[in-house]
Amino acid sequence: MSVQERISSSKTNLTQAYRFALDPTPLQVSLLRSHFGGSRFAYNALLGLVKSNWDANRIEKEAGRVLPSEDYLGTSHFDLLYLWAEKRDELAPWWSENGVSTYNDAAQRLSHAFTSWRNGNAKFPTFKAKTRGGSVRFRNHAVRLADSHHVRISRIGEVKTYESMRKLYRHVERGTGRILAATISERADRWAISFTVDVQRQIPQTRPPNRVIGIDVGLSTLYAGATPDGTPVLEVANPRHLVSAETKLAHTQRIASRRQGPCKGVAPSNRWKRANARVQKVHAGVANSRRNLIHETTTRLAKDFDVIVVEDLNVAGMLKNHSLAKHISDAAWGEFVRQLEYKTAWYGSTLVKADRFYPSSKTCSQCGTVKAKLSLDERVFCCEACGLSIDRDVNAAINLARQGLAGTSSVTGRGGEVRPEHQILDATAHPDETSTKTPTDVGV
Numbered sequence: 001m002s003v004q005e006r007i008s009s010s011k012t013n014l015t016q017a018y019r020f021a022l023d024p025t026p027l028q029v030s031l032l033r034s035h036f037g038g039s040r041f042a043y044n045a046l047l048g049l050v051k052s053n054w055d056a057n058r059i060e061k062e063a064g065r066v067l068p069s070e071d072y073l074g075t076s077h078f079d080l081l082y083l084w085a086e087k088r089d090e091l092a093p094w095w096s097e098n099g100v101s102t103y104n105d106a107a108q109r110l111s112h113a114f115t116s117w118r119n120g121n122a123k124f125p126t127f128k129a130k131t132r133g134g135s136v137r138f139r140n141h142a143v144r145l146a147d148s149h150h151v152r153i154s155r156i157g158e159v160k161t162y163e164s165m166r167k168l169y170r171h172v173e174r175g176t177g178r179i180l181a182a183t184i185s186e187r188a189d190r191w192a193i194s195f196t197v198d199v200q201r202q203i204p205q206t207r208p209p210n211r212v213i214g215i216d217v218g219l220s221t222l223y224a225g226a227t228p229d230g231t232p233v234l235e236v237a238n239p240r241h242l243v244s245a246e247t248k249l250a251h252t253q254r255i256a257s258r259r260q261g262p263c264k265g266v267a268p269s270n271r272w273k274r275a276n277a278r279v280q281k282v283h284a285g286v287a288n289s290r291r292n293l294i295h296e297t298t299t300r301l302a303k304d305f306d307v308i309v310v311e312d313l314n315v316a317g318m319l320k321n322h323s324l325a326k327h328i329s330d331a332a333w334g335e336f337v338r339q340l341e342y343k344t345a346w347y348g349s350t351l352v353k354a355d356r357f358y359p360s361s362k363t364c365s366q367c368g369t370v371k372a373k374l375s376l377d378e379r380v381f382c383c384e385a386c387g388l389s390i391d392r393d394v395n396a397a398i399n400l401a402r403q404g405l406a407g408t409s410s411v412t413g414r415g416g417e418v419r420p421e422h423q424i425l426d427a428t429a430h431p432d433e434t435s436t437k438t439p440t441d442v443g444v
């Protein structure tokens with residue numbers, strides 16, 4: 001379908017993730033673990049080859065020899081796959097026991113790791129240890145839905161899912177969804193499969209900005225929302241999932257610490273493995289309840305409001321503040337905004353990100369006076385100019401809502417900041433996705 005046709009029919013293709021809990025048999029578990037191990041082995045082996053090549057070249061160079069660029073091993077996905085094909089018989093004679101996706105995945109991940117390092121976003125890639133669960137990504141031809149409760153994976157067989165995959169299955173059957181890849185992961189003995197799917201969706205017209213909400217994300221009140229006229233309409237208390245699980249976590253970790261864990265040359269004891277599984281289970285529970293809360297809130301907002309205004313938070317910068325870091329990552333602010341980005345596109349609402357430097361917390365929502373300073377522990381905003389006394393988060397939310405109101409009349413397209421790239425979970429999976437239209441583009 002061409003881009004033109006997509007616009008006129010108001011349909012668009014999005015890359016969407018579907019995640020389901022898996023219920024593999026013991027045999028399938030051991031096959032999957034073998035794939036994880038193979039992937040980790042290939043990753044480490046390739047990294048080792050590149051490292052020793054670079055180290056050797058450096059010594060040569062220091063000795064005054066001029067080296068042609070061909071002498072350096074490349075780190076592109078293709079370079080690494082080629083290197084693996086060349087060395088696999090020698091390094092891993094067992095390689096054919098696992099599907100090819102295993103090694104392709106390793107090469108791709110390592111290539112990504114090198115790219116992030118070159119761009120200054122990460123440190124130099126390190127070898128992967130065997131401590132935690134794992135994951136492996138299967139490409140489209142290796143996974144197929146057998147029915148709404150079974151997924152067929154090459155080399156693994158038909159694996160049952162706990163939940164029904166009905167929605168996804170229907171998309172695939174009708175031809176409105178195409179599976180691009182699937183990642184199987186394990187954490188604390190819980191297995192999950194996450195499909196990356198190219199889905200055709202009917203995109204609604206962008207709604208007129210009748211209902212506007214500003215949302216302040218905070219630590220005591222996780223999400224405080226208010227309308228431009230100053231009515232508080234949303235209050236989600238911070239459940240502090242991680243904090244409340246902390247006692248339990250400390251307890252399980254203490255037990256694990258007294259047992260023989262993995263250390264150089266010594267295999268971990270079975271008692272440690274059991275204790276460690278309990279620690280991982282607490283972590284997994286925290287992650288699940290956090291995910292549910294964020295999904296619930298963002299869906300409700302995208303459906304119930306036409307314009308949603310949030311702060312463009314610099315989460316990475318804030319995480320450097322260590323006393324707050326734990327709470328900020330616990331509240332998963334970045335994930336909240338990411339979900340709003342694609343859900344507003346689905347439901348025809350608009351997401352506006354207020355300027356990062358707009359002082360929403362320090363501005364009085366009644367008279368507009370901006371305070372010079374407002375410390376984090378001041379929970380109530382008191383204005384010296386007009387005498388307003390209001391909850392800090394609600395005050396910020398009102399200011400944000402008004403920003404959105406001002407913004408929407410002049411720049412309808414502020415929702416256009418919701419670039420299609422954000423909906424693409426894996427840009428390399430399907431280059432055609434770059435032609436995806438945002439609802440704003442479609443609606444006009």
Ligand SMILES: [Zn+2]
Pocket residue numbers: 364365366367368369383384385386387388
């Ligand atoms: Zn005031």
